[in-house]
Amino acid sequence: MLSNFNEQQPIRMATYSQDGLGLGHMRRTHSIVGRFLQDNADASVLTLSDSQLGQFFTPTPNHDYLKLPSIVKDGPGQWRASNLNMPFPVVSMLRQELISQTLLTFRPHILLVDHMPHGAMGELLPALTALREQNVGTKIVLGLRDILDAPAVVRSRWQVEGAYDAVEEFYDCVLIYGMQEVFDMAQAYDFSPSMARRLRYCGYVCAPQDTTPQSAANVQTLRSHFLADADADAKLVVAMAGGGADAYPLMSTLLDTLTTVQQQQPTVYVLITGPFMPAHQRQDLQQRAEGLRAQNLHLHVLTSMNDTYSYLQAADLVVAMAGYNTTVEILQTGRRAILVPRRGPSAEQRTRTRLFANRGWIDTLDPDDLSIDNLAMLVKRNLQLGTNVVAPTQPNLNGRQAAAQWLFALASTPTVAGHRHAADAQDAPVTFDEPQTEIIFAEENYGATEERIYELA
Structure with a gap:
């Protein structure tokens, strides 16, 4: 019944943000969503998060919020339920089911995952697997802030937690909310050539300025x-x-x-x-x-x-x-x-x-x-x-706009049957304040890999 749900429909985007009691990840994702909806007024966005602060963000038309049961991280790989008086494995299973069923029913054109490629304790993996196996056509994007941690720490953690494997297997694109000339993430964190080709440096994500x-x-x-x-x-x-x-x-x-x-x-x-x-x-x-x-x-x-x-x-x-x-x-x-x-x-x-x-x-x-x-x-x-900084170079602060436009380009890209990643998007209407030389989407069969690079004017 839902097999053709994604065809000729207004764009649907889902976002996942595991933020505990923090403000940063939710604020950044909410800002990008706001710009995405500003540029695509008929789109719909559903945010999945356990942040208890979701209700404090200014409501945006066509943007809704699904609150997951809250969990908190006590240490590396150690989580517990922060509100429910239940064993963590039970709460974890509940979250997994909510995420999987929501995404399979919502059937987003694009899924933006913040910070954790596999989700907290791997809770996203069943949903990501199901989206691929059922050929929903969802483009899956990872959003990362400019710096995650010390290189040695990230390399070890991502290896142990399977984050490298998750990106390789499921993700079409990785948006970096920073500048490569300031911090080269692929080099610092030892990304494979395949992963490095999926990185898109957007610039820093800022809330919109009020110049009224x-x-x-x-x-x-x-x-x-x-x-x-x-x-x-x-x-x-x-x-x-x-x-x-x-x-x-x-x-x-x-x-x-x-x-x-x-x-x-x-x-x-x-x-x-x-x-x-x-x-x-x-x-x-x-x-x-x-x-x-x-x-x-x-x-x-x-x-x-x-x-x-x-x-x-x-x-x-x-x-x-x-x-x-x-x-x-x-x-x-x-x-x-x-x-x-x-x-x-x-x-x-x-x-x-x-x-x-x-x-x-x-x-x-x-x-x-x-x-x-x-x-x-x-x-x-x-x-x-004096009050204002004078520096020889200026930071790229267009990350909010750039991220929203990359998401639209991916969401508008048709999926080639039998391929795991996004197909040709060379005609996608992506423009930036700063010149962008290329947009890269990996097309990978389950048995073989092809990389295609499309130049943008």
């Missing part, structure tokens, strides 16, 4: 509000750290720099802790802020904000942790920033800040060097340098 007069008014309103009682030449320093679960060391140290910084430059601090900072840590910051305000210093501690872009635009200097979304949003504004990466366990943030600092896009302080004196020195230095 109202946005400019919001920026001015924020500056007027926070600087109202400060000296006329006061500078505004905004600190943020994504969800904030591990942001206390940075926020606490920054708070303690205000007295020193104030001696050189009148300054107002706005600390945005994030919704996941433990309550007792947030209360400590708020109490200490009250003490500083009693000394006629200007300091505000907020839990969250609705308009990240306006806060960044309002700042003379940003101090932040180095998560993907926070970092690229800072780059988007061009504001000068000091980034303090997470100490671990992943090397992702340390790697990103080192590479970005080398290009002059940000300033950075290693977490092992985080101290009141060191951070105060950097804050004072950056306030003297």
Whole structure:
């Protein structure tokens, strides 16, 4: 009954994002979905995720959300149910069934999988296998942020978990939300030639900028509000750290720099802790802020904000942790920033800040060097340098647009019977702000492999 469901139908896309209590993966995927639907108004998108934050994202027409039972990762390969009082194997089986049945019924033209090629504990593999065996025609795409972890760690983990095999067997394309000249993922993580040919570097994925007069008014309103009682030449320093679960060391140290910084430059601090900072840590910051305000210093501690872009635009200097979304949003504004990466366990943030600092896009302080004196020195230095960064090269921030267009190109590509991967798409209407030299889709029989490269003007 459903055998011809995909023919002559508006595009259907499914996305899978295993995010636990985090914000980053869901925000990035939601941003790409928003651009995809902006470009393809009659398409439908179904997001499968266990993030408990899905309901907080602004609803988009033709985009719905299927909440999976939540699980949390306790360590390498160790998961548990975070809400249901049930053994993990039972919850895992429930998730597998929900994913498989949903995808086989929804029959998407394209499936975008975020970060984990096989899903949590391999839960995607039954669905991926069924989509191929039943010849649904779904193009399967993996989306990866710019840096996953230290090369040795990723190579070992992907080998043990079977991620390399999953990409080789099931995926038509891998979208990289970064720049190859900054971090060459295929080289760093030892991708096979077949995998490397499927990589598409999109640039960094940013939320859309609001350039309306109202946005400019919001920026001015924020500056007027926070600087109202400060000296006329006061500078505004905004600190943020994504969800904030591990942001206390940075926020606490920054708070303690205000007295020193104030001696050189009148300054107002706005600390945005994030919704996941433990309550007792947030209360400590708020109490200490009250003490500083009693000394006629200007300091505000907020839990969250609705308009990240306006806060960044309002700042003379940003101090932040180095998560993907926070970092690229800072780059988007061009504001000068000091980034303090997470100490671990992943090397992702340390790697990103080192590479970005080398290009002059940000300033950075290693977490092992985080101290009141060191951070105060950097804050004072950056306030003297001016508000905007001037660097010899600029980051490619068109990842949202590029990813959406690659997804459309794949979804619009007919599937050749008997082939596992996407077929000829040389006529796909893909255009980019930056020249794109080629689009590559692998055509592979189960017994033999052919690689075809199609040039795009």
